[in-house]
Amino acid sequence: MAATLKTLTVELGERSYPIVIGENLLANAAAYLRKASVPDKSPLMIVSDENTAPLYLQQLETSLKNDGYRTVSAVVPAGEQSKSLDVYNDLITQAIEAGLDRSSTILALGGGVVGDLAGFVAGTYMRGIRFVQVPTTILAHDSSVGGKVAVNHPLAKNMIGVFHQPELVLYDVDTLKSLPPREVRAGLSEMVKHGLIWDKEFAYWCRDNAEHLLALDAAALAHGLEKGCGIKAQIVSRDERENDLRAILNLGHTLGHAIEAVAGYGQFLHGEAISVGMAAAALLGEERGVAGLYAETVSMLKALELPVTLPEDIDSEALMTAMQRDKKFREGKMVFIVPLGIGSVEIANDVDADTVRTIIERLKGREEQS
Ligand SMILES: NC(=O)c1ccc[n+]([C@@H]2O[C@H](COP(=O)([O-])OP(=O)(O)OC[C@H]3O[C@@H](n4cnc5c(N)ncnc54)[C@H](O)[C@@H]3O)[C@@H](O)[C@H]2O)c1
Ligand SMILES: O=C(O)C(=O)C[C@@H](O)[C@H](O)[C@H](O)COP(=O)(O)O
Ligand SMILES: [Zn+2]
DSSP, rough: OOOOEEEEEEEETTTOEEEEEESSSSSHHHHHHHHHTSSSOOOOOEEEEHHHHIIHHHHHHHHHHHHOOOEEEEEEEESGGGSHHHHHHHHHHOOOOOOTTOOEEEEEEESSHHHHHHHHHHGGGOOOOEEEEEEETTHHHHTTTTEEEEEEEEEEEEEEEEEEOOOEEEEEEEGGGGGGHHHHHHHHHHHHHHHHOOOOOHHHHHHHHHHHHHHOOOHHHHHHHHHHHHHHHHHHHTTOOOGGGGOOOOOOOOHHHHHHHHTTTTSOHHHHHHHHHHHHHHHHHHTOOOOHHHHHHHHHHHTOOOSSSSSSTTTHHHHHHHTTTTTTTTTTTTEEEEEEEEEEEEEEEEOOHHHHHHHOOOOOOHHHHO
């Protein structure tokens, strides 16, 4: 039997959808798809990657086939490099060859890479078909919610994409048990981010429960994922297309995305790059008058065993150029999400380039800042 721990809702009027978090959900996936009115007359395409497919694809396929769904499966190479136009094109080819039509649904079984990629296929194939997120990483508590789907350009992260909301997020927490430790840590980066931008108590809870989270303690994980998904859902419900408020979910991302692109996709995991970006944002907050912010933020990131420094040899000017390609960059100004304290942030477009350069140098090869 499936054990639903929690069902949350992303409130978007007639496009509202549930986030079901629980145990043993993959084996019962068909029932949740039926509840979400996913049609069964046209083929469904399950997209997964070379790590998730051997672990979980068969379970999902079996549940769907036993309930009368016809499925085809596409498996992409694991890792950030699959968020590319080449892999996107391969998936579109497979969708055409498999006869997917406008009543078809794409299921993204995997982490944020598969979710963003398969979601972008779903959002553009025949100008948009249904999709369902089946996240299998901790990080994907963030990526599976909110409908931002995209692939990368070699010069800038997530540069080619659309907003396309899923019909359902089916989050089987049993899958998280097979995550490598580095991926666990990277996922916790986005979890503590949700606390840092919105909920002081949750940010401190992440720090104080770091040991349990890192050990994949079931109760700690369930709480962290529910809180993280809940915060994300609230923000997306208020500002689906990032006209304003949603930009706060980008804490650490102006620099973080630049790090990913400049270092080469996959060198830094997304969560790792965002952790360094959040350390940078804390330094910015201190520059703007919030005493003690950096030490407090770094204590949280370090408790979760996340990186807070830049490699000394990363090209600072390449980072500056990459930050000017950020999607928040407007009218000649970089935009940073800057903490006002733990649990609250502002969207700032008045940070001058020299301040950013100084912060980059401070983060290079430094373990601690005073
Ligand atoms: N759309 C959004 O709102 C949003 C939000 C945050 C991040 N993202 C994107 O998400 C991506 C990062 O996602 P991610 O960290 O999940 O990376 P990922 O999808 O690459 O997964 C991490 C690694 O873990 C493996 N894996 C996945 N599930 C597993 C499991 N249960 N057991 C064992 N191995 C497993 C994968 O094969 C991969 O090697 C980035 O591209 C980032 O830009 C998007
Ligand atoms: O959902 C959002 O909005 C976010 O910013 C969440 C981020 O964690 C995520 O990495 C997102 O993909 C970044 O979006 P982008 O618009 O900066 O590419
Ligand atoms: Zn992110």
